[in-house]
Amino acid sequence: EQFREPTGFRTTPVYGTYQQVKSTPEGKAIGLPDEWAVDGAVSMVMAVAEQPNDLVLARWSDGKAAIVQRGNAIYNATTSLPWELLRHAAKAAGVHLYTDQECVFYTDDHFAVLHGIREETVTVTLPAKANGIYDATNMLLIAEHTDKVVIPLKFGETRILYWK
Numbered sequence: 001e002q003f004r005e006p007t008g009f010r011t012t013p014v015y016g017t018y019q020q021v022k023s024t025p026e027g028k029a030i031g032l033p034d035e036w037a038v039d040g041a042v043s044m045v046m047a048v049a050e051q052p053n054d055l056v057l058a059r060w061s062d063g064k065a066a067i068v069q070r071g072n073a074i075y076n077a078t079t080s081l082p083w084e085l086l087r088h089a090a091k092a093a094g095v096h097l098y099t100d101q102e103c104v105f106y107t108d109d110h111f112a113v114l115h116g117i118r119e120e121t122v123t124v125t126l127p128a129k130a131n132g133i134y135d136a137t138n139m140l141l142i143a144e145h146t147d148k149v150v151i152p153l154k155f156g157e158t159r160i161l162y163w164k
Contacts, residue, residue: 009068009075010049020061021078027057027067031084038079046077057085096127103153111136112161116153124149130163 019041023032038045047064050056058067058078067076067085072092076085083102090097099105101122104115114122126133126147133143137160143149151159 007075008070008073011046011075011077012049013044014047014060014062014064015044016062021058021066021080022061023058024056026055030057030088032057032067032082033084036080036082042079045079048075048077057088098126099124110163114151114153114159114161116155116157119154120152122151122153124151124161126163133161133163136160136162 019037020035021038022035028034045060045066047060047066048054048056048068050065050068051070053070054065055069056065056067057069057074058065060066066078067074069088069092072094074085074089074092087097087100098107098112099114099122101120103117103120103122104113106113109127112124114124116122129145129147130143131145132141133146133149134141139162142151142161149161151161153159
């Protein structure tokens with residue numbers, strides 16, 4: 001009950017050894033892994049009391065709710081925060097996401113720094129159409145009159161973009 005007032009979710013402690021978290025079909029639909037383990041053996045976890053319109057994204061191995069979405073509020077009772085859940089929470093809160101790929105990304109709304117954590121092509125989507133998107137290191141024009149640009153990144157590579 002101590003979590004209910006600040007979060008709006010009622011939780012109950014569950015004792016035992018908990019390590020496995022399994023995504024529901026709804027959790028898999030947002031990109032959560034099928035299952036994952038929490039760090040180390042945990043002897044007590046919280047289970048979320050489900051309400052009729054809740055979207056359960058993951059469950060503990062015994063079937064109790066571990067991650068629940070209610071409207072745009074999400075309660076994560078696990079000891080880990082998968083990046084897919086963080087991305088889903090940002091979308092649910094109405095935050096503009098510049099990219100759907102997992103990479104290091106910083107922006108101040110006119111410059112962006114991308115850093116590759118693997119070799120992949122990253123699509124960057126701006127909040128509005130830009131007249132021009134440039135490689136900020138040499139001010140070469142990459143794209144015109146668009147809100148999207150595709151950037152190939154190698155592992156460990158850093159790219160800096162500028163738009164106006």
